[in-house]
Amino acid sequence: MKRSHTPSALVLVAALGTIAGTANAVDPMPVNQDGPVDFIPTLKVSQGYDDNIEEAPDDKKSSNVTKVAPTFLLRAQERANRYQLRYTPTFQRYSHDSDDNRVNHFATATSRLTLNARNRVNLGLNARRNQATLSDTNRDFDESEGDINERYTLDGTYTFGARGAKGQIELDGSYVWNRYSNNLVGGSNNRSEEYDSPRAGATFLWRVAPRTQLLIEGRYADFDYTWSGSDLNSTNLSALVGARWQATAKTSGSVRVGQEDKDFDDAGKEDTDVTRWQAQVNWRPAPHSRVRLNTANSLEEGSQTESTSSGENTIEQTTYGLSWDYDWDGQVSSNVAYRFRDKDYIGGGSDGRNDELHTVSVGVSYSFRRWLDFGVETRFKDNDSSLDGANYDRNTYFLTATLSL
Structure with missing residues (x-):
């Protein structure tokens, strides 16, 4: 198969050193802005270059890439209640090999209901179908395409207590259906990762200052795997x-810390516990500058081969993130x-395996018109794994255009 070469325009992009994550300045206009329901279509087109489309450690395959991502948004408001339906398909075309072409889908429906000053309800349903990049497991078993995950989540949150009340209670529940549509038998054995998961949580908040609340939270999740061979x-x-806080107009955030325990139904599997945390801090040192810091630690689900002799029981995942948005003037942002x-x-x-993934992204966006943005996006990824076949680096460079009505 023939490899693509980096076009000269993208060489210039690389030299500029700009990458993904830009904030679009497009201000879309609804199709029927005087109607009871707003319909807002937007379109993002990206043309770029990917130097390692399969995230392989060796024999890297590069390609020019075209992405087309329309978004269809329906929204309505009735007094204080808000409703929204959003659907975004993403079409990806690779010049290297048409077998890598794919279409991913993401849809979400949400409602925010204010019953009265003390009672509020948020409801949501989201669905996604996403084809991942080839993994080390896919390559080990000569599978021709990355895993296609289909995930559906139904969730709701009920809040009791006025917005400025001394105490508030939040109750939430959700149900997750996790399925795959390929690589089900043998090899990746994706049927081992299919499960149903009911979840529930409760949070009590106590206001200790006008802009600060302390919280106590409990969470429950059950994982029921559909494959008869799973344990x-x-x-x-x-x-x-x-705590949650908004100390000033410039600083806000939240932090949670505690313990998470995973208890397996199979007595032969060792239960696991970790320190769990989640924190986010938003800082706005100036009206045109925004900084966000976030970190989290929790348990993720494992996987199994058909013999159950490989795979892992669970994964402890820790993340740290830092981003900076800056508006240089009324048209240029980064x-x-x-x-x-x-x-x-x-x-x-897989016990003892460790993967460390570093991702750096930078982007510049230029607002040419109210309805049109141009941008440059690049992303640099480097995965350092204790498993030799899982080490890789991947760099992408894109020119983008975002359009609306």
Whole structure:
């Protein structure tokens, strides 16, 4: 198969050193802005270059890439209640090989209901179908395409207590259907990762200052695997304490810390517990400058081969992120971001494996018209794994145009 070469325009992009994550300045106009329901279509077109489309450690395959991502948004408001339906298909075309072409889908429906001053309800349903890049497991078993994950989530949150009340209670629940549409038998054995997961949580908030609330939170998640050969059925319980605050108009954030326990139904599997945390700090040193810091640590689900001798029971995942958005003037804005993800594999044949992924992204956006933005996006990824076949680096460079009515 023939490899693509980097076009001269993209060489210039690389020299400029700009990358993904820009904030669009497009101000879309609804099709029927005087109607009861707003319909807002937008379109993002990206043309670029990917130097390692399969995230392979060796024998890298590069390609020119075209992405077309229309977004269709329906929104309505009735008094204080808000409703929204959004659908975004993403078409990706690779000049290297048409077999790599794909279409990913993401749809979400949400409603925010204010019943009265003390009672509020948020409801949501989202669905996604995403084809991942080839993984080390796909390559080990000569699978021709990355795993296609289909995930559906139904969730709701009920809040009791006025917005400025001394105390508030938040109750939330959700149900997750996790499925795959390829690589199900043998090789990746993706049927081992299909599960149903009911979840629930409760948070009590206590206002200790006009802009600060302390919180106590409990969370429950059950994982019921559909494959008869799986022994990963388990229950996760978490208890956390923390705070939310908006100290000034410039600074806001939240922090939670506690413990998460995973108890397996199979007595032969060792239960796991980790320190769980989640924190986010937003800082706006000037009206045109925004900084965000976030970090989290929690348990992720494992996987199994058909013999159950490989795979992992669970994964402890730690993330750190830092981003900076800056508006240079009324037309030009930029974004710089860094993300670090650390994955420790626990149990099974992968016990002791560690992956450290570093991602740096930068972008520049130019607002040419109210309805049209041009941008430059690049992203640099480097994965350092204790498994030789999982080490890789990947760089992408894109020119973008975002259009609306």
